[in-house]
């Protein structure tokens with residue numbers, strides 16, 4: 001327990017390093033959260049400038065305890081440049097459930113990188129945190145995200161959850177996919 005709180009669970013995949021966010025990741029994260037197209041189906045408004053992205057880097061780097069949320073910077077294994085983010089949040093340890101999120105810079109799409117990253121985070125959640133239920137709450141028009149979730153074994157469970165996300169002055173109604181670790 002104390003170990004988890006003290007030590008960030010950095011992990012490697014064949015092509016990626018999943019590590020704690022650092023100040024140098026502002027540009028990489030801004031390329032994700034500042035890209036209007038990319039965050040079309042995201043549950044927060046796009047970052048308007050690099051300062052906002054820096055604020056997110058600070059917030060995401062603080063989530064080092066395993067109970068409710070952790071965010072990993074997804075970094076290229078050779079350059080250590082941040083190209084995306086994967087996280088879990090809304091963890092309820094007693095119920096052995098949590099929700100995951102992920103975003104990848106557009107220029108790195110179509111290579112299986114985020115599938116690799118999310119698979120690793122799922123393994124961590126299942127093996128280290130003893131999570132049973134993993135939720136992915138996805139906008140029904142977010143086809144790449146739905147394909148990713150299905151590729152990893154998530155199944156459609158229900159929805160839409162009406163006006164579940166508030167993004168600025170709009171509300172969005174996502175659907176629920178879930179994975180049950182047996």
Ligand SMILES: CC(C)(COP(=O)(O)OP(=O)(O)OC[C@H]1O[C@@H](n2cnc3c(N)ncnc32)[C@H](O)[C@@H]1OP(=O)(O)O)[C@@H](O)C(=O)NCCC(=O)NCCS
Nearest residue numbers: 038102103104109110111112113114115137138144145147
């Ligand atoms: C969701 C998101 C990460 C998916 O990106 P992606 O590049 O499609 O996902 P991956 O990196 O896992 O790559 C998978 C794709 O690469 C292909 N691919 C190529 N080489 C591959 C390999 N070696 N291994 C696996 N897949 C490979 C797959 O076939 C797949 O393409 P397809 O979906 O057209 O069949 C991306 O669209 C994104 O960042 N969206 C914005 C943020 C967002 O909406 N997040 C979800 C919120 S719910």
